[in-house]
Amino acid sequence: MNTNYYTLINRALKLFKLREKASASVDDKNDCFGNSFITIAREPGSGGAPIAKAVADKLGFELVDEQIIEKVAKSVRKRKEIIKQIDEKARTGIEDVIHSILNKDYVDEVKYTKELFRVILAYACKGNVVILGRCGNFVTPFARGLHVRITAPYKVRLQRAIDFEGLNEAQAKKIIGKVEKERKDFVKQYLKHNISKANSYDLTLNTTYFQVNEARDVIIEALYKKFPSKLKYGSLKPKT
Numbered sequence: 001m002n003t004n005y006y007t008l009i010n011r012a013l014k015l016f017k018l019r020e021k022a023s024a025s026v027d028d029k030n031d032c033f034g035n036s037f038i039t040i041a042r043e044p045g046s047g048g049a050p051i052a053k054a055v056a057d058k059l060g061f062e063l064v065d066e067q068i069i070e071k072v073a074k075s076v077r078k079r080k081e082i083i084k085q086i087d088e089k090a091r092t093g094i095e096d097v098i099h100s101i102l103n104k105d106y107v108d109e110v111k112y113t114k115e116l117f118r119v120i121l122a123y124a125c126k127g128n129v130v131i132l133g134r135c136g137n138f139v140t141p142f143a144r145g146l147h148v149r150i151t152a153p154y155k156v157r158l159q160r161a162i163d164f165e166g167l168n169e170a171q172a173k174k175i176i177g178k179v180e181k182e183r184k185d186f187v188k189q190y191l192k193h194n195i196s197k198a199n200s201y202d203l204t205l206n207t208t209y210f211q212v213n214e215a216r217d218v219i220i221e222a223l224y225k226k227f228p229s230k231l232k233y234g235s236l237k238p239k240t
Contacts, residue, residue: 033144035127036223036230037061039136041149041195044179045157045172047207047215048150049132054216056130059223059236064123065132068116113190133183137200138191146223149201150215156208202226 038055042048049065056063117139123129124140131140137147152160154176161172187195198204203222207215223236230236 032125033127033141036227036236037124037127037140037145038130038219038223039124039140039145039147040130040132040219041135041137041147041201042133043151043157044176045160046150046152047160047212050212051150051207051215051219052130052132054212055219058216058220059130060128062123062129063132064129068119068123068131068134135187135191135193135195138187138193146203146219146226147201148219148222149195149204150207151204152207 038061040048040052040055042052052065053063055061116134120131120134120136120139123131124136124145137145137149140147157176158169158172161167161176162169165172167175184195187193193200203219205215205218210218227236
């Protein structure tokens, strides 16, 4: 069943209990999700970012990461640095009230989440994109894209943070713990999901023994398996 952009956004916003009604300058007759999209969730230190880039490069897709922050910032007319500070972080209503009083540039949770979901849906609707993080698998229609989670055991991720980020063990533990909690709490608060549930993804990939390009190829193969008709009719590039 075809779903257009305007209907999808309103349904999503209602689901997420956001009171403000979304406006979208999209023709209702235009169908969404004609092209493929991939969402990639990742644990800190698992290698999700370079894998997402490798997948996008191989397929000729756009990697969507920082663009989300930029578009949300533009939509709410705030600086990108401010949006970065609240990106993928859960908040309480009391925090919103206090910060809005003390900081004139503060963006409340309703406005931020509404614009975040709108931007993610717009990219998914356009297609031929790899959306990195920001609960993309929970925001977009599950059946219309490929949804991947990149993971690795804690000790492996910790060692990678030490080796590749130049952190000592204490710093690495602190940062990994902080990022994990923020992402988990954000999804739980605004989307009522547990990011660790396996059935929230088409593919969960443990990168302990995978190089970036090996993980890339597994994800691309999964995309072809889920959407063989798109490969057949030319909306996906053949494997090379």
